[in-house]
Every structure is written in C-alpha cells, then in structure tokens.
Amino acid sequence: MKKILVGLLLVVSVNSFAQSPVATRLSSGYDVGMAYSTGHYNPSLTYFQLLTIGERKLFSLGWTMRLGAFYGDNLNYYTAPARLTRGKTGFGALGAPLLVNNIDTVRYDYVSMTSLNVGIRAQINLGRVVLGASADLVGLTIGKSRTGRYKSSTGQYALRSASGQDSINVYFQGNNVFQQTSPSHFNVRLLGDNDIGTIATEVYARIRLNQRVGVKLGYQWLTTETTAANRNVIADNKRFRHRAGMAYLALTFPIFQ
Template sequence: MKQLIRVLLLSAFPLFTFAQSPVAARLSSGYDLGMAYSKNNYNPSATYYQLINIGERRRFSLGWTARLGAFYGDNINYYTAPARLTRGKTGFNALSGPVIVNNIDTVRYDYMSMTSLNIGIRAQVNLGRVELGVSADLLGLSFGKSRMGRYQSSDGQFRLKSSTGADSTTSYFRGASTFQKSRPSVMNLRLLGDNDLGTLSTEVYARVRISQRIGIKLGYQWLTTETTVSNRDIVADNNRFRNRADMAYLAVTIPIFY
C-alpha cells in the first residue's frame, strides 16, 4: 500500500510542478458553445481553446483551438473549387480584346449537411472584461451523408460505365444525368484562398466576461464547406465544389481557468 501511494505521489508531482510553473500561470482555456447563422445556413459548434498570455500585463494571447462543428444549408449552391479552374485562363474577345475566362460549374442542393472536426489557431487582445480576437481552422476532417445535387455545366462530361463494367461511354451532365450524388470532402486543409481544401472556418469576435464562470461572445464567421461529386468531370478534370457563407455568431464561453 505504501508503495502504491509513493507511485501515485511521484506520478502527480510533474502535474503539480506544471500547475505551479510560470507557463501554467499564464495559460487560459475554456469552451465556446455557439451558433453561427445566416439565411438558410446554420452552424452550431463547440470549441475548446487554450491560450498563453504574453507579457507582464497579459495584454495579448496566442494559442490553439479544437473545433467540432455541424453545418446545415437549404437551397444552396456549390461552385467549382480548384484554384487552377477558378483563376481562369486568358481568352480573346473581338470587341474588348484579351479577357479572363473562368471554368465555373455549379451543383445545387435542396439540403446539405456535414460535420467537421478541425484544429486551428487563435490570437486575442485582452482589454479587461472585454476580449477581442480572431480564430482560424488549419486542418481536420469532415464527414456526412451523401446527397443528390443538380449539376449545372455547359460542356462538362463524365464516364458512364456499362452494366457489365467492361466498357464505358461519355455523357453530358444533362437530362437525368443532371442529378449527381456527392458527399462532404473528407480532408480539411488551409492553403490560403482557393487553394484551401474542405471545410474551414475563420472568425473575428468580441467576448465580454460576465464573471469568472461565464462569458458572452459575439462574432462574425466566414465558413467554407466543400463537397465531392461521385462522377468526375473529365473535361475540367474536377469533382470538388465549394460554398462560402458569411454568418453572425453568438456563443457562451465557459472558462476552465484564466
């Protein structure tokens, strides 16, 4: 029994030492439980954050976040995602001369939903009971049910396999082939701009600390979600489509420690 107590004490000693260390004294962490909303778009989320307060006055904080979010969208359009297609290419108009021609297709869903889990970064300015900050997802995973979308493309084609699977022909996204099955893109990775992959959130916020146990957070969120269509467009060599939604955000913050 004495040996067991000794082992437990030795195991707890590093944790006790960390709790008393200067680094731990400058840590703040907690949970944001909130909802982002715009017309036909909803994004409830739960975020854990951990920040290190910088300087003697602890005016600035930097840290990381883990964010679990669910997105729901009604009557929503997704557009061609890859940067090599959205940046466009140079064409020529007889009247105006050189023009930029984009190869943008659309997939429209009556309803779309997906869940994502992302790791991100956060920076914050501490002004007493008021805190101002910005947060951005960096990488993670998304998952959700397959949905049917209406594919709109002027010249897109896909390979249509025979019933035996031995050979295939090409078909346009027209008629019955307009309806295409898709799913949320699995990989989330921030590569900046149209190079981004998957579902990623960026937000700016102001938090008011009501007490040591609770705070109210108001913000604005930019959420990018992405779907992958089962049949790849062989003309554009693409099956990724993206939607960007701007939403107001309201959350309750539950601090663990300041």
C-alpha cells in the same frame, strides 16, 4: 512505501506545475455557439487553450479543436480547384463567382455535414472584454451523400457502370444533370482557392459576465466542399465549394484562467 513515495511525487509535480510561470499563463475553456445567415446554420462546440504572452498579459496565442455541424438550404456549389479558378474568376461578397461562364455549378436543395478541425486562435485581452480571431487548419468531415444538379453547358461526365466482370464508361453532357455527391472528407487550409474541405475563420469579441461564463459575439466565414461521384472529364474535376458569411453567437465556459 513505494506507493506512498510515488503518490507524493505526483502531488508535488502537479503542485509545482500549477505554480509554475507557464501554468499561470494558461487559460482554456469551451465555446458553445451558433453561426447563422439565410439558408446557413452552423452550430459548433469549440475547445480552446491559450498561452498569455508578455508581462502585461495583453496578448494570448493558442490552439482550438472545433466540432461543427453545417446545414444549408437551396445552395449553389461552384468549381473548387485553384487550377481552374485562378486567373479566371473570383468570388463575390455572397460567395457567387464573378465570372460564372468559367465555373460549373452544383445546386442542392439541402446539404448537411459534420466536421472536426484543429486550428489556431489569437486574442487581445482588455479586462472584461476580449477581442480575438481563430482559423481552422486541418481536420475531417463526414456526412450523408446528396443528389445535386449539375449546371454546365460544356462539361462532359463519365459514369462507370459494372455488369459482372465487365465495366464500361458512359459519357453524358449538358445542363441540369443530377449527380450523387458527398462531403469532401479531408480539410486543409492552403489559403484562398487552394483550401480543401470544410474550413472556418472567425473574428469575435467576448464579454466576461463572471468567472464561469462569458458571451461571445462574432462573424464567421465558412467554406464547405462536396465531391461528386462522377468526374467532369473535360475540366478533370469533381470538387465543388460554397462560401458563406454568418453572424456568430456563443457562450464561453472557462475551465481555468
């Protein structure tokens, strides 16, 4: 008898929630897409959940969870920390620093990394067409270590080697010094050059083809970051950043709306 009562209570609770004002305003689904520009590839799978706001149901606000894999060919990564870039340089439309003399560079033949980020999303609902924007806020990144080529005429780098119980510091200086690097593991949006790790922002328009699928067209700004094994002891830095703008195409599969 108790099991029957518990079952009935669960059914009633679920049914009440499904008919509640909040539930009728919820929508969710998946975006499966690819962002691309020359030398940059970023396939991703995004889950989203949105709450419609207002009586006219014109606006929606919610959260996202995005799993993305980034692949890049022949890319330059530049000094990342804001304390080194603020007031000295900015980044141009293609991600290159405007004043390269103040910025160290790490050059890669190939870069890859995978990130999982949680973010926010906002939409304007215009019937079959939706206009929106989303931004990653926090997450994690993993990936293989890669060999990059330092380009710095003023930097000095410390290489720690160990032999038994003893360790020594060896310093070297100059351009075209090969270094082992890996993706920065923690992603945090702190705005501008204060951002850490791999962070994406996008704007988009989505066209609903039917109740089961929609087509999403957009533009994505992606920041990726690597951390060198050896620190530049003059600048006290081993973080390097690359920014890219990419066209974005995806299919959307609603779960409920």
